[in-house]
Amino acid sequence: MSLDDTLRRADPITDSELAALPLDTFEAELRESILARPVRRRPTPPRRRLIPLAGALVASALTAFLLLLPGGGRDDRAWAAELVRVAESVPRLLVGDWKVTRADQFDVGMGEMDFTDGARTVQLSWRKGDPQPQKDGILAWEQDGYALELRGEASAEARAELRSVSVDEWLAAMPASVVQPSESDKVVDAMLEDMNPPPGFDRTALDFSGAPRDRYQLGAAVVAEVACGWIKLWVEGGEKERAEAVVELRKVQQSAVLAEMAKQGHYHEVLGQYVDALAGDGTVVGGKVLSVEESYKDALGC
Amino acid sequence: MTDISGLMERSHAERRFRALFDTHRRLVLGYALRRVDEPADAADVVAETFLVAWRKLGDVPEGEAARAWLLGVARRVLANQRRGERRRTGLADRLAAELAVTMPAEPEDDVVRRALARLTEDDRELLLLAGWEGLTPSEIAVATGTLAVTVRSRLHRARRRLRAELTALGWEGDPATVRSIAQETVA
Structure with a gap:
């Protein structure tokens, strides 16, 4: 049984079981009770910005970081005030002299890093809030309003070697897989080399020079921009366009960046x-049968 | 505003709320039932979630987009409840009493439950929103207040961790044959 099926079968109540619950009378009573509550309604707010405020803060901070890093050098940094403020708000921890092999999911209030001593790996994660109850094999504790967790066979040893570091040292510990803002354009161009751009391709959509990116995530964004364009042509086009789209997407499948990401x-x-x-027939079989048209944007991040 | 226009606005709001409630009541109830220990507690989550929706009706997106918005509220209500900050509105007492007798007890010793319990709260919630509530990454992004592209990569990682925990607990599924669900797995 697949993982997805296993997870679904563990669902304590299915949609059909939910729908069959004889609760209509009680729910209607609740609905009317809520409606009877007085409310001072606010005017409808304007449409929300696509980027949440917290994300915008990080984005602007990292943009400032870029501006202050001519040439993208990793030495002689002068971090922007906004970036310092964001970085200062998280627990900046490193494990002894262990190397950071992965660092991502950074958001205001959360993040993850993997550390290795060459033989063993531990994962450190932090999120704003209370720690979860202690679980087997996971060290969890609270520090400065953050719930921290360490996972991995050497987590106890790593915990003993945790050290708080400066903003400068913490950011400098980022692994090489994090594409620095100044290198972004060059890396994107190299990734695009063995793919043909679809009609209407907009290279500026791949302008990520404002923030460091994990190389895998950057690759996914580049492949998505190209692949989604070809799939759109397939969806909207006739027989000729559909054949062309399939040929071009086969090239994308053979691209160097996708081979790298496959690892x-x-x-x-x-x-x-x-x-x-x-x-084939234009449908994708996963947990259920989906048409390409209805699902490709979500699936591929278009 | 005249009394008449005020009445019309109220009437419109009530109609919209009733439709919202009737369409999504079981979605929110299911979300809560899957996450509380006592079925009766789910009634409070439903009541508090829709009370927020009633008070902030102007913020609730139209159509299917309301699903993720409501689950985002339910998620916060549940988090408050877990922190002991439950608000006793008294609105759902009869629904709670009915749920207490309607819902069968769940089996305790289930390998998937145990594996899920070993994940971080964030990982578990992502997997359940996708697997049990059937939300797309974009909807999960709305419900959890993050970006869809982030959800995709976290979902992939969460699935990998679940697989590892299941394997450690003696799960007999073959990880090598696990098929990705297109809507869930991307990064």
Whole structure:
């Protein structure tokens, strides 16, 4: 049984069981009770910005970081005040002289880092809030309003070697897989080299020079921009366009960046499902049968 | 505002709220039932969530987008409840009493439950929102207040961790044959 099926079968109550619950009378009573509550309604606010405020703060801080890093050098940094404020708000911890192998999911209030001593790996995560109850094999504690967790066979040893570091040292510990803002354009261009751009391709959509990116995530964004364009052509086009889209998507499947990403994640598998679907009957079989048209944007991050 | 226009606005708001409640009441109830120990507690989550929706009706997106908005509220209500900050509105007492007798007890010793319990709260919530509530990454992003692209990569990682925990607990599924669900897995 697949993981997805296993998870679904563990659902304590299915949708049909939910729908069959004889609660209509009580729910209607609750609904009317809520309606009877007085309310001072505010005017409808304007549409929300796409980027949450917290994300915008990080983005602007990192943009400032870029501006203060001519040449993208890792030495002689003068961090922007906004970035310092964001970085100062999180627990900046390193494990002894262990190397950081992965660092991502940074948001205001959360983040993760993997550390290795060459033989063993531990994962440190932090999020604003109370720690979860202690679980087997996971060290959890609270520090300065953050819930921290250490996972991995050497977590106890790593915990003993945790040290708080400066903003400068913490940011300098980022692994090489994090594409620095100044290198972003060059890396994106290299990733695009063995793919043909679809009609209407907008290179500026891949302008990520404002923030450091994990190389895998950057690759996913580049492949998505190209693949989504070809799939859109397939969805909207006739027989000729559909054939062209499949040929071009096969090239994307053979691209160097996707081969590199295949060692770390599953993006290539998802893209493969869609290319096969386009060459076949236009449906993708996962947990349920989906048409390419209704699902490709969510699946591929278009 | 004249009395008449005020009445019309109220009437429109009530109609919209009733439709919202009737369409999504079981979604929110299911979300709560899957996450509380006592079924009766789910009634409070439903009541508090829709009370927020009634008070902030102008913020609730139209159509299917309301699903993720409501689950985002339910998520915060549940978090408050877990912190002991439950608000006793008294609105759902009869629904709570009915739920207490309607819902069967769940089996305690389930390998998937145990594996899920070993994950971080964030990982578990992402997996359940996708697997049990059937939310897309974009909807999960709204419900959890993050970006869809982040959700995709976290979902992938969460699935990998769940697989590892299941394997450690003797799960007999073959990880090598696990198929990705297109809507859930991308990064």
